[in-house]
Amino acid sequence: MSAEDIDLVKLRREFHRCPELGLGEERTKARIKDFLQGLGIETHTGAGVVGVLRSGHGNRAIGLRAEMDALPIREQSRHGYPSENPGVMHACGHDGHMTMLLGAGRALAADPGFDGAVVFIFQPDEERGTGAKRMISEGVLERFPIDEVYAIHNLPGEPLGRVSTRPGLICSSESLFVLTLRCQGGHASMPQACGDAVTAGAEIVLALQTIVSRKLAPGSGAVVSVTDFRTDGQRNILPGTAVLKGEVRARGASDRDRIENYLRRITSSIAAAHDVSVSIDFTTEFIETVNAEEPVAAVARAAGRAGLDAVADRMPMSFSEDFAQFAAAVPGCLLLLGNGVEGAHGQPLHASDYDFNDDLLPLGTALWTELVRDRLPVQGPARA
Secondary structure, three states: OHHHHHHHHHHHHHHHHOOOOOOOHHHHHHHHHHHHHOOOOOEOOOOOEEEEEEHHHHOOEEEEEEEEEEEOOOOOOOOOOOOOOOEEOOOOOOOHHHHHHHHHHHHHOOOOOOOEEEEEEEEEEOOOOOOHHHHHOOOOOHHHOOOEEEEEEEHHHHHHHHEEEOOOEOOOOEEEEEEEOOOOOEEEOOOHHHHHHHHHHHHHHHHHHHHHHHHHHOOOOOOEEEEEEEEEOOOOOOOOOOEEEEEEOOOOOOHHHHHHHHHHHHHHHHHHHHEEEHHHHHHHHEEEEEOHHHHHHHHHHHHHHOOOOEEEEOOEEOOOOOHHHHHHHEEEEEEEEEEEOOHOOOOOOOOOOOOOOHHHHHHHHHHHHHHHHHHOOOOOOOOO
């Protein structure tokens, strides 16, 4: 490992020790700003941080995005650089994503080898799906116009450095629902004299599972999950209120709309059968992430030049990504980068003992730099 790689390891572990939740990434933003400015890269701050590096006279520009936020998880790792912010942890690898992008900025500032502009986008609050929309609403795409946009996400359980992506859908949407049931509560020994929000809620939980199994085509990839069920009942007290919360994952807007329609019909019908009133809140936090064909092909070429294995036809992922907002605005590609299969590097994303693999830092940095040079080639003899 070179001295520069070791510096990146130190930086990644610094980010890991100092995680911040979405829209509170002030220390993280300051560190990124200082790093970029130290490289002589034009730097701007707002909801996130944007760095702009220009070389040559080309008019094309590409955006490279990394996320800054951490998760509300209490870390249980055994390494020597645990979170110093109790109950907050980089359990999704955003510490590594930031570091790889900063490493690419350093490499490109020292040896550009491209013609055009690279826009480094450091986004807040990816985990809750508000950061990209916030930056776009601030005018980031108008102030720093880009022709294409790219993002890397590490993937535990995949061989170290394996690049995988696909044209078209790469990540599902995420919608959240809250179902609030209300009725006249009463004595548990006399259910005939009152309502029962628990029984109605239990029927709804089971009935919602028929949406995917009976209302959508096999292989749709949709998921409906009830994740929380709370009431105001106590011993001998049938509750007057029950609140069910959950989420929906879908691979297309049409399936998402169908699921919402059936969820509303099923919930309303069961509630009516039990003389229970219901309010239904359904909001889509993340839209589907859709990759464009040419950016996907460019990623595969860059991976080869960086000496990495590449798979350009992987199956879509069921998780969601706020990068979808950028990819909906300009052609883009989200790619996955294997984090390794051993120990904490193979633990699932969002696990309390997950850790980003530092051996991935130079690989991701090399991939970014090769991608920039592929998309913003210097005019002259073709590169080998």
